[in-house]
Amino acid sequence: xxxxxxxxxxxxxxxxxxxxxxxxxxxxxxxxxxxxxxxxxxxxxxxxxxxxxxxxxxxxxxxxxxxxxxxxxxxxxxxxxxxxxxxxxxxxxxxxxxxxxxxxxxxxxxxxxxxxxxxxxxxxxxxxxxxxxxxxxxxxxxxxxxxxxxxxxxxxxxxxxxxxxxxxxxxxxxxxxxxxxxxxxxxxxxxxxxxxxxxxxxxxxxxxxxxxxxxxxxxxxxxxxxxxxxxxxxxxxxxxxxxxxxxxxxxxxxxxxxxxxxxxxxxxxxxxxxxxxxxxxxxxxxxxxxxxxxxxxxxxxxxxxxxxxxxxxxxxxxxxxxxxxxxxxxxxxxxxxxxxxxxxxxxxxxxxxxxxxxxxxxxxxxxxxxxxxxxxxxxxxxxxxxxxxxxxxxxxxxxxxxxxxxxxxxxxxxxxxxxxxxxxxxxxxxxxxxxxxxxxxxxxxxxxxxxxxxxxxxxxxxxxxxxxxxxxxxxxxxxxxxxxxxxxxxxxxxxxxxxxxxxxxxxxxxxxxxxxxxxxxxxxxxxxxxxxxxxxxxxxxxxxxxxxxxxxxxxxxxxxxxxxxxxxxxxxxxxxxxxxxxxxxxxxxxxxxxxxxxxxxxxxxxxxxxxxxxxxxxxxxxxxxxxxxxxxxxxxxxxxxxxxxxxxxxxxxxxxxxxxxxxxxxxxxxxxxxxxxxxxxxxxxxxxxxxxxxxxxxxxxxxxxxxxxxxxx
Amino acid sequence: xxxxxxxxxxxxxxxxxxxxxxxxxxxxxxxxxxxxxxxxxxxxxxxxxxxxxxxxxxxxxxxxxxxxxxxxxxxxxxxxxxxxxxxxxxxxxxxxxxxxxxxxxxxxxxxxxxxxxxxxxxxxxxxxxxxxxxxxxxxxxxxxxxxxxxxxxxxxxxxxxxxxxxxxxxxxxxxxxxxxxxxxxxxxxxxxxxxxxxxxxxxxxxxxxxxxxxxxxxxxxxxxxxxxxxxxxxxxxxxxxxxxxxxxxxxxxxxxxxxxxxxx
Numbered sequence: 001x002x003x004x005x006x007x008x009x010x011x012x013x014x015x016x017x018x019x020x021x022x023x024x025x026x027x028x029x030x031x032x033x034x035x036x037x038x039x040x041x042x043x044x045x046x047x048x049x050x051x052x053x054x055x056x057x058x059x060x061x062x063x064x065x066x067x068x069x070x071x072x073x074x075x076x077x078x079x080x081x082x083x084x085x086x087x088x089x090x091x092x093x094x095x096x097x098x099x100x101x102x103x104x105x106x107x108x109x110x111x112x113x114x115x116x117x118x119x120x121x122x123x124x125x126x127x128x129x130x131x132x133x134x135x136x137x138x139x140x141x142x143x144x145x146x147x148x149x150x151x152x153x154x155x156x157x158x159x160x161x162x163x164x165x166x167x168x169x170x171x172x173x174x175x176x177x178x179x180x181x182x183x184x185x186x187x188x189x190x191x192x193x194x195x196x197x198x199x200x201x202x203x204x205x206x207x208x209x210x211x212x213x214x215x216x217x218x219x220x221x222x223x224x225x226x227x228x229x230x231x232x233x234x235x236x237x238x239x240x241x242x243x244x245x246x247x248x249x250x251x252x253x254x255x256x257x258x259x260x261x262x263x264x265x266x267x268x269x270x271x272x273x274x275x276x277x278x279x280x281x282x283x284x285x286x287x288x289x290x291x292x293x294x295x296x297x298x299x300x301x302x303x304x305x306x307x308x309x310x311x312x313x314x315x316x317x318x319x320x321x322x323x324x325x326x327x328x329x330x331x332x333x334x335x336x337x338x339x340x341x342x343x344x345x346x347x348x349x350x351x352x353x354x355x356x357x358x359x360x361x362x363x364x365x366x367x368x369x370x371x372x373x374x375x376x377x378x379x380x381x382x383x384x385x386x387x388x389x390x391x392x393x394x395x396x397x398x399x400x401x402x403x404x405x406x407x408x409x410x411x412x413x414x415x416x417x418x419x420x421x422x423x424x425x426x427x428x429x430x431x432x433x434x435x436x437x438x439x440x441x442x443x444x445x446x447x448x449x450x451x452x453x454x455x456x457x458x459x460x461x462x463x464x465x466x467x468x469x470x471x472x473x474x475x476x477x478x479x480x481x482x483x484x485x486x487x488x489x490x491x492x493x494x495x496x497x498x499x500x501x502x503x504x505x506x507x508x509x510x511x512x513x514x515x516x517x518x519x520x521x522x523x524x525x526x527x528x529x530x531x532x533x534x535x536x537x538x539x540x541x542x543x544x545x546x547x548x549x550x551x552x553x554x555x556x557x558x559x560x561x562x563x564x565x566x567x568x569x570x571x572x573x574x575x576x577x578x579x580x581x582x583x584x585x586x587x588x589x590x591x592x593x594x595x596x597x598x599x600x601x602x603x604x605x606x607x608x609x610x611x612x613x614x615x616x617x618x619x620x621x622x623x624x625x626x627x628x629x630x631x632x633x634x635x636x637x638x639x640x641x642x643x644x645x646x647x648x649x650x651x652x653x654x655x656x657x658x659x660x661x662x663x664x665x666x667x668x669x670x671x672x673x674x675x676x677x678x679x680x681x682x683x684x685x686x687x688x689x690x691x692x693x694x695x696x697x698x699x700x701x702x703x704x705x706x707x708x709x710x711x712x713x
Numbered sequence: 714x715x716x717x718x719x720x721x722x723x724x725x726x727x728x729x730x731x732x733x734x735x736x737x738x739x740x741x742x743x744x745x746x747x748x749x750x751x752x753x754x755x756x757x758x759x760x761x762x763x764x765x766x767x768x769x770x771x772x773x774x775x776x777x778x779x780x781x782x783x784x785x786x787x788x789x790x791x792x793x794x795x796x797x798x799x800x801x802x803x804x805x806x807x808x809x810x811x812x813x814x815x816x817x818x819x820x821x822x823x824x825x826x827x828x829x830x831x832x833x834x835x836x837x838x839x840x841x842x843x844x845x846x847x848x849x850x851x852x853x854x855x856x857x858x859x860x861x862x863x864x865x866x867x868x869x870x871x872x873x874x875x876x877x878x879x880x881x882x883x884x885x886x887x888x889x890x891x892x893x894x895x896x897x898x899x900x901x902x903x904x905x906x907x908x909x910x911x912x913x914x915x916x917x918x919x920x921x922x923x924x925x926x927x928x929x930x931x932x933x934x935x936x937x938x939x940x941x942x943x944x945x946x947x948x949x950x951x952x953x954x955x956x957x958x959x960x961x962x963x964x965x966x967x968x969x970x971x972x973x974x975x976x977x
Contacts, residue, residue, distance in 0.1 A: 562830055569829030569840070570815075570822050573808070577816045580805035587765055589791035589820035589883060598826060694809045698860035701811065701848035704841055 006057045006072045010079030013053035017046070017080070018087065025672070034177045035320050044174055050077050050145055054152030062156040073153030074146050081145030085138045162335075169330035173323055179382065180311045180318045192309025198233035198277050199302050202226040202284030210288060222285050230281020234274045296337050301370065303333045371553055375546035383545035385658065387617065390552040391610055393653035395634045397559045397646060398606025403635070404644030404692070405567060406599035407579025409491040411631055412498030415478065416471045416604035418626035420611025422505055422514060423467035425621035429520035430454045432512035439512045447522070460526035460616055467612040468605050475604020479597050486582070498631050506623040519622030526551065526616050548617045555613055559606045564646060566602065568695060575599055576644070633657075640681050642688025651690050717779075718743045718887055718919050719764070724773035726756075726763055733759040734770065735943040741887070741936070746913055746920045748930045751940035752963060757923045758800060760940070761889055765797050766790040777887070792820050796885035798876045800892045800923070806865030810856055810875050813864050814847040817882030847882065854878040854908075870901055877908075881916070888912065890922040894929060902926055906933055931955065939963065 020026060029042035057076040058069035155163055206222055287298045307326055311318065375383055395417065402410040426433060430440045434456035445453075482493045505514050514520065528540040542548050566572050574595045577585035586592050615621045633656065641652020655677070681689065719741040726734040733756045741747045749757050762768045764775060766787040775783045782790055796817075805813050822843055828836035851860050854874040859867060864875060873893065880888055893909065894902040906929045912918050924930045930937060931951040939947040939954060941963040947954050954960055 565830045565832065566826060569826070569836075570819065570824040571826045571829055573812060573816050574819060576808055576812075577805050577819075580807055581803050583767065583787070584799070584803045584805070585816070586787040587767070587791055587797060588816055588879070589788045590816070591788050602826075694861065694863055695812065696861045697809070697811045697844060698848070698858075701844045701860060704845040705848055 001068055001071065002075055003057070003061070003072055006076045007079055009053055009057050010076040011083070013049060013076070014080045014083050014087075017049060017084075032178070034174055035318055035323055038320055041174075041178070047148065050080060050148040051152045053077060053080060054149040055155060058153045058156040066157055069156050070150060070153030073156075074149035077145040077149030077152075078142065081142040084145075085141060088138065165331055165335045168334055169327055172330050173327045176307065176311060176326055177318045177323055187305070187309055187312060189306075189309035189313040192305045194233060194237050194277070195280050196302050196306050198230045198280045199284035199287075199298075201233065202229045202281040203287055205229060206285040207288045222289075223282050226281040226283070226285025227278040228281070229285070230277040230279065231274050233281070234277035237277075238273075292338075297367070299337045300333065303329060303337075375549045380545045383549055387545055387549055387552050389653050389657045390549075390556050391614060392634065392637055392657040393650045394552070394556040394559045395607060395610045396637045396641065396649040396653050397556070397563055398603045398610065399634050400638050400644065400646070400649050401563055401566075401575075401603040401606070402599050403638055404642075404649075405563075405572060405575035405579065406596060407575075408596065408599060409487060410494045410603070411491050411628075411635065412478075412494035412496070412501070413603070413607055413634055414498045414626050414628065414631040415494075415501040416475050416607030417611035417614070417630065418501050418505060418623075419474050419604075420467040420471045420608030421615035421621045421626065422520075422611075423470045423608070424460065424463045424612045424615040425515075425520040425523055426513060427463040427466065428457050428460055429515075429523045429621070430457070431515065431520055443518075450522075457524070460524065461528075464609075464612050468608045471608020471611070472601045472605035475607070476597050476601045478604075479600030483593055483596055495628070495631075498628055502623060502626055502628075505621075505626065515621075517623060519620055519624075521620030521622075523615055523619045523621065525619065542616070545617075548613070551613050551616070555609050559609065560646060562602065563606070567644075567646075571595070571598060636678055640678060640688060642691040645688065645690050645692035648688050648690035648692065652688070655689070716743050717741075718745075718777070719921070720776040721760075721764065722774045722776065724760070724763055724770045724775065726759055726768055726770045732943050734763060736773070737940070737943075737945045739938055739945065739948075741919060741921055743886075743919050744913065744917065745935045746909065746922070746933050747936045747938065748934040749921065749923045749938050749940060750925070750927075750930055751946075755940040756943040757940055758891060759943075761797065761891055761923065764790075765795060765889065791883060791885075794884075794886035795889065796880035796883040796887075797889035798873075798880050798891055798893065800895060802869075802872045802876050804864035804872055804876055804879070806863065808864060809861050810851060810864055810867065811844070811847050811860040813875060813879050814850050814882045815843060817879035818843055818847060820883060850878045850882055851875075853881075869896060873897075873905070874908075877912075881912070885918070887919045887921060890920065890924075892923050892925060894924065894926050902929055905929070909933060 026042050026045075029045060030040050032041040033039070034041055034044055054073035054077045058073040061069040061072055155166075202225070205225060209217055209222070209225070283298055287295050290298070307329060310322055310326055310329075313322075374386075395413070398416075399410060399413045402408045402413075425431075428434075430445070430450045430453075432439050435450075435454040436456060438453060440450070440454075478494075478497050482490055485493060504510060505519075506517055507514075508516055510516070525541055525543040527542070530540065540547070542551050567575075574585065574590045575598075577588065577590060578592055578595055582592060585595075611626075614625075618625070637652035637656040638649055639652075640656060641650070642648025685691075717740055719739070721737060721739040723736045723738055724734055725732065725736050735756075737756075737760060739749075739760075749760065751757050759768065763770045766782070766785050766789070769784050773783070774781050777790075777793055777795065780793075782793055782795075785793070805816060808816070822839060824836045824839055848857070848860060851857055854877060856867075856871055856875060856878070859871060864872065867875060877888075877890070877893070890909070894905050897905060909920060909922070910933055913920055922930075934951050937947075937949065937951050937954040938945055939957070939960050946959045946963055947957040949957070
């Protein structure tokens with residue numbers, strides 16, 4: 001009944017916890033508060049680790065009698081607890097610092113679960129870490145472990161769907177809690193509620209109308225009804241959403257501050273206020289008829305709005321009750337929205353083809369709206385993080401062409417990024433080329449002097465295409481000598497290329513052109529001049545994180561579009577055929593040289609595009625930024641996300657570039673987490689988080705062959 | 714008989730000191746089903762590899778449609794109209810059955826990367842036509858309902874058929890089959906035999922196959938060539954080859970009746 005593996009897993013888990021403790025990582029996590037004064041990230045991680053151990057022991061036994069998984073889980077977690085206590089005792093008795101040098105600076109409280117004990121029962125008076133080693137705390141530690149075992153043992157008995165919903169909601173809540181300090185919003189809870197009400201009223205009305213009728217109402221009528229409902233909500237908001245209502249004795253007290261959207265009305269944009277709500281109502285009215293994807297997306301959008309409102313009302317610190325409300329909302333949302341979508345599918349889709357196109361339109365409309373508005377919600381630091389994620393995602397999509405499609409392991413991807421960045425740097429920054437032959441020392445020259453002297457500079461928009469082209473051509477040229485190489489050999493050679501490019505941009509020989517170790521700066525900020533709105537026109541300046549965001553979005557859309565279209569075409573098939581079996585691909589008549597060079601070219605072009613925008617964002621280029629580690633980071637996210645899958649690569653970027661940014665405190669342990677995650681993903685899911693889905697062409701092919709009277713049978 | 718499609722003239726291929734194929738002379742006429750048999754290690758697959766350009770023979774010429782194809786790259790030879798299957802099935806495992814066939818149609822498609830990115834009208838039309846044809850081929854080999862399965866997930870017999878379909882997608886003049894019935898039971902072997910005969914009759918293909926199943930070889934071949942230790946030791950109609958003492962010696966070195974009864 002009790003498996004040997006149960007003990008093994010318990011010991012393994014303790015080993016990992018101990019190892020992490022020795023690195024001091026828990027000390028930094030302790031400072032990262034999920035819920036202020038109640039729950040630190042440290043605690044969350046320990047709860048998760050103990051819980052997961054119990055789960056891992058219980059899961060394989062889930063088909064046996066209910067008691068068996070439970071007992072095994074409890075025994076595993078108890079083993080952790082007991083051994084942990086033993087270790088704490090050992091630590092207190094024998095000074096182990098002479099063995100573990102790193103323990104010197106380590107605060108023992110994480111090892112003794114100081115934080116955890118406080119969380120479980122005892123009032124927060126135990127601020128002295130020394131007290132945490134008291135007997136009571138240790139007993140509680142053991143009890144806690146046993147409880148986690150019982151919970152995880154019970155969890156495996158629940159339906160898989162339920163487990164998933166709860167787990168995803170919990171993770172999302174923690175993530176939202178962590179970013180809540182970063183949200184610098186323009187939306188309050190009443191705003192969000194007003195939108196949600198407008199949307200749901202229109203949704204319910206449209207749903208009711210549709211179910212009562214056999215022949216569907218005309219689209220325009222439905223849309224008008226929705227818009228009307230939205231307008232009514234706006235009107236209501238104008239009347240009751242005043243400052244007074246939110247005061248201590250107002251009817252809406254407790255909901256936080258007055259809705260910000262009212263300001264729109266106050267500023268004379270009454271039409272805008274009504275318009276926004278009418279659009280929301282319109283979307284709500286169309287949603288029940290939309291295909292599943294659009295339908296669910298719109299519902300998730302409303303959910304996200306409410307959560308944003310909640311977070312903003314909670315202010316910079318997320319209180320426990322708000323966290324619980326968010327958790328609940330997420331559970332409900334994740335559990336029920338897909339079901340609603342199924343209903344929508346079954347009941348309302350009459351005009352399948354037209355309806356689908358229409359709802360895809362709505363979907364893209366909503367998505368575009370979110371993307372356009374998103375930066376307004378972000379603070380600079382969040383925008384910076386998101387920009388980094390998009391940059392990495394985009395570079396990953398580029399590298400994915402090489403690794404995921406063509407199967408060419410490229411460790412020198414940083415070369416194309418650097419070439420893109422330096423092309424922009426050289427063409428738009430001060431150097432011997434642009435400054436009429438004068439060697440520039442950036443330390444001794446002012447901006448005015450640069451402007452006077454360096455007349456050869458072109459603007460960013462001229463340099464961008466050149467950067468992409470130059471990067472693509474160099475990428476192809478670098479590909480020529482290595483075409484005959486496969487696998488490991490190719491990896492080593494490309495590694496060399498990355499290093500060569502880095503050496504070149506570092507070198508003193510090219511210093512007048514590329515600035516040597518100092519690099520080139522300043523690189524002018526990209527601007528777009530729009531000749532609208534009066535005599536002066538509008539000048540769009542991409543000078544800060546929230547505006548560079550749009551550049552990145554633009555670039556990643558291009559990257560996705562190009563690589564996606566190629567991947568489903570003849571070219572993409574050739575790539576994948578070469579990856580699968582080069583000899584056979586050649587026997588099928590595929591020109592392997594040309595096909596591989598194409599991969600080098602496309603991949604480098606995207607790398608160059610990313611590098612060019614990065615240079616413009618940083619307003620400088622320095623060789624420090626373009627080192628091997630950059631290649632490895634991009635490579636890792638492609639592998640973790642799933643080679644050959646664009647959504648996978650994006651997820652990989654979110655996980656690998658986003659997570660460490662989210663846990664700012666983690667910074668110094670970034671590589672540790674990075675390595676750990678890589679190992680874990682490769683062990684558990686060697687094909688990546690979101691491996692590519694094989695294209696479903698059969699249905700289309702069948703439809704194509706059917707109308708033919710001479711079709712084979 | 715008809716005109717000469719393939720003429721291998723005294724082909725020699727050496728690996729270091731080993732002469733895998735030694736001055737082999739072989740003619741295949743259009744519309745024929747020709748077989749190449751011989752004990753393991755006789756150099757049959759090496760000979761195939763020479764024809765398809767995977768190896769370049771040191772000596773001799775390979776005339777295909779009266780043009781020398783020796784020294785051409787594999788993909789160029791595919792363009793000339795030679796397609797093959799492999800002894801140990803080599804499908805593109807991570808691609809679906811339909812995609813495998815679409816790869817096989819590569820040389821007949823004209824889509825350029827630029828055309829695919831921007832979705833030009835003719836590119837899209839071509840892609841639709843290709844998909845249609847690929848599906849027909851899939852139905853032809855009896856895999857119509859398995860188009861979206863990954864090739865690696867198909868059952869063994871289906872993989873064999875898919876490999877043939879992929880080779881057919883090249884619309885070759887000459888189809889090389891390397892042990893098409895390897896690993897099949899007698900019933901499957903019979904089906905495959907019927908299938909190969911169909912290919913010749915319905916698609917007017919010329920077929921050249923390596924095979925160990927003597928029953929199959931003797932019943933469908935127009936011409937049988939026998940190799941041993943890299944040299945061709947016999948050639949002719951099935952009836953002739955069966956009685957050739959050199960062949961019997963190569964296989965067993967004993968009485969002909971025993972050999973034949975055992976192989977059947």
